[in-house]
Amino acid sequence: MDSSSDTSSSPPPPALSFSRRQKEKVLVIMGATGCGKSKLSVDLSIACGYEAEIINSDKMQLYRGLDISTNKISIPERRGVRHHLLGDLDPADGELTPADFRDLAGAAVADIASRGKLPVVVGGSNSFIYSLLVDRFHPGSDVFYGSGPEDRVSPQLRYDCCFLWIDVAFPVLCDYLCRRVDEMVETGMMEEMADFYSSESWPGRTGLLKSIGVPELEWYYKMGDDEGGWDTVRRSVYEDAVRKIKENTCRLAERQVGKIMRLKSGGWDLHRVDSTDVFRERLRAEDEAEEVWEKEVMDPSVKIVKQFLQEE
Template sequence: MKLPVPTGYHPYCSKVQTLPLIPAIKPTFRRSGWARMDSTVRRNRTKHKVVVIMGATGTGKSKLSIDLATRFPAEIINSDKIQIYSGLDITTNKIQMHERQGVPHHLLGDFDSSHAEITPSQFRSVAAAAISDISSRRKLPVLAGGSNSFIHALLVDRFDSESDPFNGSDSVSTELRYRCCFLWVDVSFAVLSDYLSKRVDEMLGSGMLEELAKFYDPDEDESRPKTGLRKAIGVPEFDRHFRKYPPVDQGIIAGNPKKKKDDPEMESFEEAVKAIKDNTCHLAKKQIEKILRMRGAGWDLKRLDATEAFRVLLSSDSGKKSSEIWEKQVVEPSVKFVRRFLEE
């Protein structure tokens, strides 16, 4: 089995390569001077400072990370366990290149999921390497993503890969190996649910169906557990649809999907879309529960209420007003928190 690791890493590198799986990833990355993670971090007298942007899916974490990185000398590290893989950019809702405004992104689409799945332990190593690299160049690492198991694995001082602090009796550790400024972007669940439903429709309008049709593998063994990119919401839901109605037969790959009303094919399509929306909302609920667990354990999460910005965004006259609310209620307090954090 091989573990995908980006070799000769550079923030703008888009090549996906693989290295043999080893017990613990210890990247050398000599050109950028990356150190080996755990031992180096413990030897450092001063802990690296890291800004951590948390929140449920769809709450604007990527947007806030860009807002901050254009105001501070920062680089962004992705902590979404699905966006870490290359491919399905629409389905996984990766931030588009033009939206990044030239800000370097790390671990975003850098891994090939066809060989193996990135574990929390492995993410701990490669993300710590990115933090060391960014900090060594006097830039601020900004961690952004919704995978709280990855965030916990990276940040805690002593990580036990055998325990799960979010499922069972194991507790969330409060001993962190970095100095962190936690920003939690929160949206009331009722408003967020409506927005997530709308976002799925927008993703379908942007080519999500065609993307999934090309990704579909009719020869895949259905009994095998889903790993890596195949866990992305949208893949299993539309795989079930495509097994009944192959995408080639529907003309989807050619870009001309049939849209017949009141027939079994359209009913199957609508069932897949509903399942995607339901599963996305379920994911958001689980993410919020994990965030609350970390906060309850003592993590100093600074809550930013983005509900009004999203409520206006869902209204007919969204546009500029929503952006103004976002700037005032989310960006401005975030900037103050980060500035104070850097001055400490």
């Protein structure tokens, strides 16, 4: 999720119009963790005159709990745009499979489209995105790491899709992600994790156990409270855990981009929007970051979506 400031003071882009079609139109916003997908989804939904609703496709954000650690978009940042499958599931019910997500998100697409609104699928879990969108999904296949004939990416989709791929040069994104981890720690991540591990039910929260931060901090919280000589040891364990969280977040981003490239090479028509300059400005804490976002990300995205919605 993106934690940048509210853009409500900026003049809104012109409202977009919907045209009749045979398949449901679906907007899909893809990209690595932290690249600004959530912010763009809200900005575009508002540009549509609130005639769009967002379906989360991040597998960790599906579950209730660990809002800071999983980077769920906050209520104020949603700016009145309705979100689906965001913190809706009980993590004790087990891990959701791609086939499960296809059913849940497919029902959300049908519901949103039936009310004349645009479904916007947003998230970094590309296996979930693939399972939802492909015309014929085979649960046993692995289109990202498999090598058999059944593992080929299918270009046949069950919806009329427009893909926006928000891309950021990896060194710049990694620097930003590391800073974001520090900000998460400062804004309550450690307290949130402490509550998670102090709960008697935490071992059964299987849906969240793979969230970055949970395995890295497990040993730190199992050590108990600071007592005498443990202070130095706990500090070392804590610093090592934060370092691993940063490393694993950057590795996740790299894997996500690799999967997006696999889909692109498999025939998916992805519109790449380069957000690198935006993140350079954010790392410098420059006031111009929002202006660069509007010019280099929002404006081209609005043009792409507007053309998509007007196509028969």
